[in-house]
Amino acid sequence: MTATTSSFPLSGHSSEGRADKASVALNTPPATKRVRDHRVDALRGIALLMMFVDHMPQNLLNRLTIRNLGFADAAEIFVLLAGYASWLAYGRGFPKYGVAVTLRKIAVRCGKLYIAQTLMMISFVVIIRTWRNFTPVPVDFLEPELAHGLSNFWRVFLLDALPSNLNILPLYMVLLGAFPLMFCVIRFNRFLALGLSFALWLLINIDPSVNFPNWLDPDGWYFDPLAWQFLFVLGACGAIEAGRHNGNLPSFSWLKILCAGYLMFSLLEAFPWTQWGLPTIRPLALPSPDKSTLAPLRLLDVLSIFYLVQSSQLARQFSETRLGQALALCGRHSLEVFTVGTVLDLIGRLIFTTFGEGWLFQVVINIAGLWILYCVTVVYERKRNRARELMKPSEPKQPAAS
Template structure:
């Protein structure tokens, strides 16, 4: 009995000790799991500044592409040397590195190359859709009301004999020339990635050298059957802005999404943007005395002239190094802008088509205040509605993918 009791007591103590050990181990596992989850949550917190800035650029492009729209007096092109196109391409490079640059290491070359090819295919389909809608709409509208010749190149206005040139990007109509630039830059991204992985500063130096060459000799360009000067956005020059965007994504990823903050650099950027505002502001359009100190000619957009490049880089640095901009992007209005930025292709495609209808309405019925207000409110509401629809679709797709996993 004594032996049995002793054995039972020993067994009980052993079980209790084991239970305590298991409980301690379980607590440690739970604590470690919780800490890992919190760390992962912090590491994957999305920085909405880039999306919000891209959303602003897309909405400005919608406004700018209607020349009769009085709202475009307040867009970036009247407040400095650069405009929304520069922001769009810079952020395209930034987003491409986040989506595909990290994808090469995470998912492998084959998967990432397929993703890039699919994205280029979507860009091409969007370009084709916009082109067909524009040609059909203008040719139909002409049956009821005169349409200025600059709405569509004469070669496309009089027939479809040259349509194949547009489909192979040998001819780029006006206002339909930025997606082809994006396609070329995205198709070149694997090469850009290899150069950056080999040596980021060497890649930047080579890219800058090519940009400088194009600014010295603007005749080096892709051919455009509709324009003897070539593509309006010369890809050989604009690739530098794309590479700068990718490099900015690398640098920001090392500082929790922020670019390193230097007070002296922010001051220089602020001074340059002030100079840019004074030089580029349309004083005569507002019936104000001209205050430009130098009256510089407008910097060339096709070759991405240095003044334009410095302008967009200053804007990007101030936004991406600012905690105030981060807080703004988290507000309800900032989130609405970020939503537009996350669905940039859909917003740009629908916005370009709405621009055409807005121009036709203004040309046919005039640009009175009531019509101005109606078109702007209706257009912006439609664009926001598009983002809501696609965001819900994206959330449903992600929910199904999680359920399947």
């Protein structure tokens, strides 16, 4: 489209006006394209792969995951980053797309989480019952209360019964369902939201009996949502703060030293010295902090990790490497990776239990499992890219030259 003469003042100084505008245009720096920060995706990918390794107790590789290198484990990272990602996806969605559209997106995501939970439960039942046709399977693979029949499986589908290794997605569903309320309080006053969330977390740590009911466990949900909501809110607030600094958390040397020192203390306390045949070096020999209530030592551990990663340019550079991009790919498709990984965990545990825990099975199960998970991410990434291509508006046809 050509500019018309009405775009400029019709006066004797029009040429000067055009010159001034050209001068301003030349002196104005070009708008920089916002580059995606892959650190959160890469960190979430690491957490998902560690979950895959950790959920097979016989897997020797889990000696190298953060579960044995500190107080916290991959679950804390997963929930913290879920809060972070929820703010980016839905917290910014409310003002951008409107309340109705964003609420519908949250409902759709919760529905996908429920479907994934249901598919994993059905897969567990089918795999275990099929395996039992050939060799005995310990009842604790499906919880003793559920192992001998299907009469109480309706409790599982109503989230009234949460079997082991199938209890983190229900937590995510509850937290995501409560996100609109969290959003309102955070938008009103972020520090008020943090204060209220902290008070609820503190109450649960003082009285752990306050929990959601679980038919399989008289103590309630293994991940008490009333305690873990604090980590979710911290993740959302972290996204707000990072958004003000180009994706980085403010970098303070003294805070980095404190976080690194705490993680070193956590490492010395939690490291499995005896499993490695090493003398025990524990400064205080503390008992393992409670995971159900997100004990303070676990909370400080995951916050230290997150701060060091999200305030580090080295971590950003790593996320741009080939390995970092592969991990980020896993993080971007977290639900699919977690769902497939959980089913693979069950198969791996059954193989270890049936055929032994020798090095051959260790190598094959880990390499095959990690390769399958990577292939899952590739498939879903291609699917996402195709969907984006279809959503792009078609280029207008150029008129033929006369």
